[in-house]
Amino acid sequence: MWELVLKGIFSALFVASVLRISTPLILPALGGLISELSGATNIALEGIMLVAAFTGVVISAYTQNVWLGVIAGILSGVLVAAFLAYFHLYLGADLFLSGIAINIMATGGTIFLLYVLTGDKGSSSTLASKAVPVVNIPVVKDIPVVGTILSGHNIFTYLAFILTWLVSVYLYRTPQGVHLRAVGENPEAAASLGLNVRRIRLGALLLSGVLASLGGLNLSMAYLTLFQREMTAGRGFIALAAVFLGGRTPWGTLIAAILFGFFDALSNQLGSLAIPSQWVQMIPYAATVLALVVYSVRQRAQAIERARRFQEKHLAETHAAGD
Amino acid sequence: MNLLRKPAVREFLRIIIAVSAALLLGFFITLLVSKQPLEAYRAFLLGPLSRFNRFGDWIEESITLTLVGLAVALVFKSKQFSLGAEGQILLGALVSGSIALFVPLPGYLRIPLALLAAMGVGFVWGYLPGYLKAHLNANEIVSTLMLNTIALKLYDYFLIFHIKPPNAGYNASETFTKDGILPSFVPPLPFLADLRARFMSQTNITIMLYLAILAFLVAYFLMYRTPFGYELRMIGANIKFARYGGINVKRTIILAFAVSGVFAGLAGAHLAMGIHTKLIQNISLGIGFEGIVVALMARNNPLFVPLSALAYGYLRAGADIMERSSDVSREMVLVIQALIILLVTAEQVLPVIQQRVAARREAQPAASLAEGGQ
Numbered sequence: 119m120w121e122l123v124l125k126g127i128f129s130a131l132f133v134a135s136v137l138r139i140s141t142p143l144i145l146p147a148l149g150g151l152i153s154e155l156s157g158a159t160n161i162a163l164e165g166i167m168l169v170a171a172f173t174g175v176v177i178s179a180y181t182q183n184v185w186l187g188v189i190a191g192i193l194s195g196v197l198v199a200a201f202l203a204y205f206h207l208y209l210g211a212d213l214f215l216s217g218i219a220i221n222i223m224a225t226g227g228t229i230f231l232l233y234v235l236t237g238d239k240g241s242s243s244t245l246a247s248k249a250v251p252v253v254n255i256p257v258v259k260d261i262p263v264v265g266t267i268l269s270g271h272n273i274f275t276y277l278a279f280i281l282t283w284l285v286s287v288y289l290y291r292t293p294q295g296v297h298l299r300a301v302g303e304n305p306e307a308a309a310s311l312g313l314n315v316r317r318i319r320l321g322a323l324l325l326s327g328v329l330a331s332l333g334g335l336n337l338s339m340a341y342l343t344l345f346q347r348e349m350t351a352g353r354g355f356i357a358l359a360a361v362f363l364g365g366r367t368p369w370g371t372l373i374a375a376i377l378f379g380f381f382d383a384l385s386n387q388l389g390s391l392a393i394p395s396q397w398v399q400m401i402p403y404a405a406t407v408l409a410l411v412v413y414s415v416r417q418r419a420q421a422i423e424r425a426r427r428f429q430e431k432h433l434a435e436t437h438a439a440g441d
Numbered sequence: 442m443n444l445l446r447k448p449a450v451r452e453f454l455r456i457i458i459a460v461s462a463a464l465l466l467g468f469f470i471t472l473l474v475s476k477q478p479l480e481a482y483r484a485f486l487l488g489p490l491s492r493f494n495r496f497g498d499w500i501e502e503s504i505t506l507t508l509v510g511l512a513v514a515l516v517f518k519s520k521q522f523s524l525g526a527e528g529q530i531l532l533g534a535l536v537s538g539s540i541a542l543f544v545p546l547p548g549y550l551r552i553p554l555a556l557l558a559a560m561g562v563g564f565v566w567g568y569l570p571g572y573l574k575a576h577l578n579a580n581e582i583v584s585t586l587m588l589n590t591i592a593l594k595l596y597d598y599f600l601i602f603h604i605k606p607p608n609a610g611y612n613a614s615e616t617f618t619k620d621g622i623l624p625s626f627v628p629p630l631p632f633l634a635d636l637r638a639r640f641m642s643q644t645n646i647t648i649m650l651y652l653a654i655l656a657f658l659v660a661y662f663l664m665y666r667t668p669f670g671y672e673l674r675m676i677g678a679n680i681k682f683a684r685y686g687g688i689n690v691k692r693t694i695i696l697a698f699a700v701s702g703v704f705a706g707l708a709g710a711h712l713a714m715g716i717h718t719k720l721i722q723n724i725s726l727g728i729g730f731e732g733i734v735v736a737l738m739a740r741n742n743p744l745f746v747p748l749s750a751l752a753y754g755y756l757r758a759g760a761d762i763m764e765r766s767s768d769v770s771r772e773m774v775l776v777i778q779a780l781i782i783l784l785v786t787a788e789q790v791l792p793v794i795q796q797r798v799a800a801r802r803e804a805q806p807a808a809s810l811a812e813g814g815q
Contacts, residue, residue, distance in 0.1 A: 159582065161582065211783060211786040214522050218730060219783045219786075222775050222779040223775065223776055226772040226774070226776045230770055230776065234474050239770060239772075359583055359587060362580065362583050394601075394602055396594040396597050403588075403590045403594075404591060410584055411573060414578045414579050415577060
């Protein structure tokens, strides 16, 4: 029995499926990372994804143009993020509670509109929506194992990896990224240096809106080619968890999101072997709780270490002065 | 005008304004999508009172919402944003349901045992994220969301692999026997027999009604008449000050999470042993998040939670009836609900409007003076 499982896991198809399942986690997780680092935990990723997924399907169905659908989806997601940012940054609403409100509104609003447009509350199957193209990489696709793993995904999967790199460049190699992290690290200090905390957080929330929208579009225009009610199924929250599991860094977040995807794919494999899939599905969630603990313990150790060094240095200096 | 300066009055006004604005917007949406908007909205606003069984649905819903609302209010009052109610409800339902199904005790022992166990498991499932937050500063939003999913998987696992009868076609337990179902809230006295029969045939209003009232009194007493409640509110107001003032912040935070779990666990028991009378999949269906709205409308004050639960339960029951009797789907109430949260939490909405009004007032006399001068 275990042989079968191992065989399943070490197959190229399995790796490819992990990548496919991880994509709608990686994209919103990157968005969550950016807003998190700016000091604004975006709990509305889930709602933004849903709205973008819905808009993409509807617009692509009515215009019969996949790219118009994608653009409309991104715009709608950014609009939702802007709505959230406006309530939080300009009207003083609690970010966390307004994020929950956005999620509730997205769940209700998408089902409501779906029913208005199609007369069906379950899915958009009556709408002829479009799918984004699949990319077959010319030479790579013919290499036996590597081809199966690397080629033949939809564009969002490739985008997820490219964007991880871009986000890490943005955060660590550009002045804007440094400002963003400074605002998240210590808003008062950043403000005293002349940074506009509110505007930087607005930018971060809008960016996270773009990334979460891509994740939503991936669900409804690539992973499936229709909209289903509540089709995000908690992925926005898992994405947020991946940010913490990944130690709040781009590459860590990527790996964490893939880990979630791996366990999801694994539970599918085990499902066919009468092993309770619930136990397997539980693993990444338990791992995230553990990661939270490890992260905070490490942070505390670092703080203690810094204090110790400072003290030593201080002692040495006063000693030298005494001589 | 002086009345408006009182914070309590302003708060109350704000919530009334928020709810009215949200309802008004709901009406506009109905106008846009419905062929019979007036009928639809009437069903929404008056439906729960139109029939006896609908009235029952409303009260049952409000009992659950009161318990969850109290749970959320208690922990939010300390500015700890625990979202753990959902998981605590699920485990409360699982544990109380299992006892109701499998423990061979007479009803007068089995039911209290099941309720106590539900409260206990809620306590534990709240204690965990509380401990992680207090001692390790682990983000409680993330940890409680993770624990919710873990609870959901545990619930599904036990339901599907251990509780469900092997030949059952869908994932649900057998209906509990009489010894595992909460009795009707009308006592079995001879002169009340008619009333009892009527309530039992059309509603599931159980003794949980009294327990919810008791829970409400306990929560209020805890928060405003005990040192624990004082410390909890102090931490919510200013955690640094509380620490400086010698309050054992860690212990109080952990207790706030855990005690909140007790109420949520009880809500789970109500779902299992009162409303559904069996264990089903998706038994909670996001009611933990609905509790946030209830707590929020009550401004996290237990005193107002039952009122807010009744109001919110009314909206939900009304939405169900609207869906059944018109062409508007019940999800509209989710949009209304979200608007209420946004408008209630947006601290600046009223000041911004006031500023505008004040600015206009200042501009107007100046203009009229200028006119008078001519």
